Amino acid sequence: MEHPENNEEYKGLVVNKGIEQPSSVNPYFKKRPRQKKPELSVSEFVEGIVKGNITILSQAVTLVESVKPEHQAIAQEVIEKCLPYSGDSVRIGISGVPGAGKSTSIDVFGLHVLERGGKLAVLAIDPSSERSKGSILGDKTRMEQLSVHPASFIRPSPSAGSLGGVARKTRETIILCEAAGFDKIFVETVGVGQSETAVHSMVDFFLLIQLAGTGDELQGIKRGIMEMADGIVINKADGSNIEKAQLAATQFRNALHLFPLPDSGWTPQVLTYSGFYNIGVKEIWDMVYEYLDFVKKSGYFQHRRNEQSKYWMYESINEQLRDSFYNNEKIGSLLEEKEEQVLRGNLTSFVAAKKLLDTYFEELKK
Ligand code: GDP
Numbered sequence: 151m152e153h154p155e156n157n158e159e160y161k162g163l164v165v166n167k168g169i170e171q172p173s174s175v176n177p178y179f180k181k182r183p184r185q186k187k188p189e190l191s192v193s194e195f196v197e198g199i200v201k202g203n204i205t206i207l208s209q210a211v212t213l214v215e216s217v218k219p220e221h222q223a224i225a226q227e228v229i230e231k232c233l234p235y236s237g238d239s240v241r242i243g244i245s246g247v248p249g250a251g252k253s254t255s256i257d258v259f260g261l262h263v264l265e266r267g268g269k270l271a272v273l274a275i276d277p278s279s280e281r282s283k284g285s286i287l288g289d290k291t292r293m294e295q296l297s298v299h300p301a302s303f304i305r306p307s308p309s310a311g312s313l314g315g316v317a318r319k320t321r322e323t324i325i326l327c328e329a330a331g332f333d334k335i336f337v338e339t340v341g342v343g344q345s346e347t348a349v350h351s352m353v354d355f356f357l358l359i360q361l362a363g364t365g366d367e368l369q370g371i372k373r374g375i376m377e378m379a380d381g382i383v384i385n386k387a388d389g390s391n392i393e394k395a396q397l398a399a400t401q402f403r404n405a406l407h408l409f410p411l412p413d414s415g416w417t418p419q420v421l422t423y424s425g426f427y428n429i430g431v432k433e434i435w436d437m438v439y440e441y442l443d444f445v446k447k448s449g450y451f452q453h454r455r456n457e458q459s460k461y462w463m464y465e466s467i468n469e470q471l472r473d474s475f476y477n478n479e480k481i482g483s484l485l486e487e488k489e490e491q492v493l494r495g496n497l498t499s500f501v502a503a504k505k506l507l508d509t510y511f512e513e514l515k516k
Pocket of ligand 1: 246247248249250251252253254387388423425426427
């Protein structure tokens with residue numbers, strides 16, 4: 151095919167060679183370093199917290215929850231410096247299965263205890279939660295009145311992790327909240343297993359919320375959880391449900407009689423109430439305050455707190471030892487191999503464990 155435009159004589163329309171695409175970035179634009187928010191120093195954190203500054207308290211809690219070692223280092227120092235300002239509070243654990251009415255109840259319980267003045271922090275332990283998926287307490291509308299109350303601080307559960315890790319963070323958050331002047335602490339947990347033990351190990355009173363069911367009320371409630379309870383309250387005792395709730399209460403009372411008296415010397419009480427209609431709420435709190443008077447007089451209140459501090463010291467040691475073992479590189483590469491050998495029957499579990507531990511201790515010496 152002929153190309154007349156290549157002929158010098160050609161005067162018609164021509165197609166120019168394309169031009170290079172100009173750079174889309176302005177070469178004269180000077181990159182300015184992004185203004186990073188100045189981080190607070192440990193003493194600024196402590197000062198802000200002790201003054202009751204909620205923004206600084208929230209920032210400190212975020213550091214407590216962070217997995218970054220540099221954040222943890224600051225957090226631990228802040229906690230240590232806040233410790234002398236903490237402890238002057240009542241810590242209440244509130245547990246119940248999903249749907250038992252925890253958030254509805256905490257909303258009315260919170261308003262009730264705030265009638266006496268002071269400040270309330272609501273924390274949670276939910277190792278299964280992921281914040282993005284609307285964790286427990288993550289959705290503030292769950293506690294409509296409390297979330298807008300000027301004397302309340304609601305913080306969702308630290309996001310998913312090992313139960314021990316999540317619980318430790320909540321316990322450390324309690325210390326910060328108390329240093330910030332919160333004299334009432336609620337720790338909520340979903341009543342579906344081990345998390346009750348964790349909550350029980352950081353509160354002065356453990357309240358178990360139950361529902362009247364259709365069949366055997368006590369079915370599915372682990373004996374251990376009932377034994378931990380300082381008070382059992384049957385929610386939704388309203389409308390046509392009142393009788394059922396009272397029946398459930400009688401069954402719980404009978405069951406509790408079979409247990410030995412707890413160390414506190416206090417017989418756990420069983421009450422019915424309706425969180426939604428605010429019926430029986432005062433009676434629950436009268437019971438809680440009566441318990442607190444009782445154990446403060448007997449000395450059990452301080453004894454329990456001391457036991458808890460001891461428990462957390464050992465928990466902390468266990469957690470760090472475990473982490474150090476499993477994060478060890480040599481162990482990481484050996485674990486699978488030993489597991490295989492155990493599964494194939496070439497090695498007993500105990501010998502495998504011993505070999506791994508021996509390797510670990512050797513590694514430590516290096
Ligand atoms: P949570 O999952 O334990 O936090 O339970 P919620 O507080 O979200 O309550 C679960 C459902 O039970 C909601 O639909 C509440 O409206 C309802 N509920 C909570 N408390 C009561 C109550 O005292 N009486 C009745 N009838 N319903 C209630």
